[in-house]
Amino acid sequence: MNIAFYAGFYLITAPLLILITIGFWKLFQKAGRPGWEALIPIYNSYIMLKISGRPWWLLLLLVLPGINIIVAAGIIVDFVKSYGKISVGQLASAILLPFIYLPLWGFDKQTRYLGPSASAEFHEKYQKELKKSSAREWTEAVVFAIVAATLIRMLFIEAYVIPSASMESSLLIGDYLFVSKVNYGARIPMTPVAFPFAHHTMPLTGTKAYWDGIKLPYFRLPGLSEVKKGDVVVFNYPMDADSPLYRPVDKRENYIKRCQGTPGDTLSLIDAQVYINGNAANTPRHGEMEYAVKTAAGNNFNRQIIHELHLSDIQQFTNQDYLMNMTVQSAEVLKGDANIKVVRPNIGLRGVYDPEIFPHDSHYHWNVDNLGPIIIPKKGWTVKLDSLTLPLYRRAIEVYENNKLEVTGNNITINGKKANQYTFKLNYYWMMGDNRHNSEDSRFWGFVPEDHIVGKALFIWMSWDVTSPSANKIRWSRLFRAIN
Incomplete structure (x- = not known):
C-alpha cells in the first residue's frame, strides 16, 4: 500500500478513536472513576472489568488471537449493561458503532451508573429489565452463533471443497477439506462489510455479497510458520483483480494449489520437472x-x-x-x-513458445513443461527494470502493489517518476497444481502475492465420488486423511 492510502486510512480512523475515548472518559466519570484512565490502553480495559464486576484475569485472554475479539466484545457488553444498556439494539450499537453511542451515552444526563452488571445484587435489583423474552433469547442465540461461526471461519479454520481436477490425484473432486488460518496467521478482512458465510456472490440472486466502499489495509496475525515449498495452499485467484470482476483481494475466487517456489527462489521447469535454485524439487507422489x-x-x-x-x-x-x-x-x-x-x-518440447504461458511475451520461449529461470520476488528485493524484466514483474508492480507504471519508448516511469529499478513491498509465491497438464496456475498467470494467501489445507474430512458406478459414493479410505 502507498503512503497516501495509509494517510487516508488514519485520517478516517483517528477521529473515530478519539470519539470512543471521549465516550469512555465520560462513562468512567459517571462510575466515580477519573476520566483520564480511559487514555491508557489495557489499563482502561482493566477499569471496565472493575466497573462491571468481572475478574481482572480476563485481560490475559486478550493476547490470544481470535479469542481476544470475543473477550473484548464481552467486556464492552458487561460495561454498558452497568449503565442500563440492556436491549439487543443497545448492545449491538456498543459493539458495532461505539464511536457514536459511547460518547452519546457519556453526555446523556439520563444515563447513569447502576452498579456492576456481573454482580448478584445487580441481577436481583434489575431482574425485571434483565428478564428475556423467548424472542430475545432466540435472537441473541442466533446472533451469537453467527458471530462465533464467522470468527472461527475468519481466524481459525474454514471448510473448502475441491471443485476441479487441478490437484488430482493428491486431492480429488468431491474432497471436503479443512483449511487452517492459524498456520500462516489469519488475514484480517480487507473488505469488512460483507454478508456472513457468503464469499463474493450471494446465492440465488447472484449479486455481490460485499460492499467495497470500505477497504482496510492488508494485515495478518502472527502464524505458526511461513508458507513452505510443498505446502498445499488456498489463496485468492490473482486474475480476479481484472475486468470484468475487479474484485477486492479477499473477495477473489479461492484456488488451491501446491507451493513450488517461495520468495527469493529461482525457479525453472525443464521437461515438466521443477527446479528450485538449481536443484530438482520433489514431485508430488500422487500428482x-x-x-x-x-x-x-x-x-x-x-x-x-x-x-x-x-x-x-x-x-x-x-x-x-x-x-x-x-x-x-x-x-x-x-x-x-x-x-x-x-x-x-506427453511432454512439450523446449524452446517452443506458448502465448498462453506467463509472461505472455515472445522474448520468452516458454511452455507448460519448460520455463524459467525466473526469480520469485521477495519483500525488499530490488529488480532492474528493462525490456526483459518488465514483462515478468510489471503486473506485480502495477496491480498487486498499486503503482502507476508507464512506458514511453525506452523510458519507464512509476507514479510519475522515471525509474530504472523497483523494490518490492510484498513477498510472492509460485503455485502449481499436482495435475500438471490440467491445472491453471502460476505458469499461466505468474506470482501469487502474500496478501492473497488464505490458509493451509490440513486434512480431508469427507470425500464424495459422484462418478462412481457404485451406489455408495463415499470414498471411505480418504476420510480424515492428512494432506501432504
Whole structure:
C-alpha cells in the first residue's frame, strides 16, 4: 500500500478513536472513576472489568488471537449493561458503532451508573429489565452463533471443497477439506462489510455479497510458520483483480494449489520437472500428468480399468492412440497390461513458445513443461527494470502493489517518476497444481502475492465420488486423511 492510502486510512480512523475515548472518559466519570484512565490502553480495559464486576484475569485472554475479539466484545457488553444498556439494539450499537453511542451515552444526563452488571445484587435489583423474552433469547442465540461461526471461519479454520481436477490425484473432486488460518496467521478482512458465510456472490440472486466502499489495509496475525515449498495452499485467484470482476483481494475466487517456489527462489521447469535454485524439487507422489497411450489392435479401455486407475481427460485419436491423464503409479500398472503397447509422458518440447504461458511475451520461449529461470520476488528485493524484466514483474508492480507504471519508448516511469529499478513491498509465491497438464496456475498467470494467501489445507474430512458406478459414493479410505 502507498503512503497516501495509509494517510487516508488514519485520517478516517483517528477521529473515530478519539470519539470512543471521549465516550469512555465520560462513562468512567459517571462510575466515580477519573476520566483520564480511559487514555491508557489495557489499563482502561482493566477499569471496565472493575466497573462491571468481572475478574481482572480476563485481560490475559486478550493476547490470544481470535479469542481476544470475543473477550473484548464481552467486556464492552458487561460495561454498558452497568449503565442500563440492556436491549439487543443497545448492545449491538456498543459493539458495532461505539464511536457514536459511547460518547452519546457519556453526555446523556439520563444515563447513569447502576452498579456492576456481573454482580448478584445487580441481577436481583434489575431482574425485571434483565428478564428475556423467548424472542430475545432466540435472537441473541442466533446472533451469537453467527458471530462465533464467522470468527472461527475468519481466524481459525474454514471448510473448502475441491471443485476441479487441478490437484488430482493428491486431492480429488468431491474432497471436503479443512483449511487452517492459524498456520500462516489469519488475514484480517480487507473488505469488512460483507454478508456472513457468503464469499463474493450471494446465492440465488447472484449479486455481490460485499460492499467495497470500505477497504482496510492488508494485515495478518502472527502464524505458526511461513508458507513452505510443498505446502498445499488456498489463496485468492490473482486474475480476479481484472475486468470484468475487479474484485477486492479477499473477495477473489479461492484456488488451491501446491507451493513450488517461495520468495527469493529461482525457479525453472525443464521437461515438466521443477527446479528450485538449481536443484530438482520433489514431485508430488500422487500428482498426474498427460500420457500418450497406444493399445494393441482391436482393444479398447473398459470402464472398470478407467475407474480403478483413475484415468481422466481421455482423448482418442485412432483405434489405438490415446491421450489421458494419470499418476506415475497408474502408468506403471498400465504398462504391465498385455493389451497396452506404449505408455509415455506427453511432454512439450523446449524452446517452443506458448502465448498462453506467463509472461505472455515472445522474448520468452516458454511452455507448460519448460520455463524459467525466473526469480520469485521477495519483500525488499530490488529488480532492474528493462525490456526483459518488465514483462515478468510489471503486473506485480502495477496491480498487486498499486503503482502507476508507464512506458514511453525506452523510458519507464512509476507514479510519475522515471525509474530504472523497483523494490518490492510484498513477498510472492509460485503455485502449481499436482495435475500438471490440467491445472491453471502460476505458469499461466505468474506470482501469487502474500496478501492473497488464505490458509493451509490440513486434512480431508469427507470425500464424495459422484462418478462412481457404485451406489455408495463415499470414498471411505480418504476420510480424515492428512494432506501432504
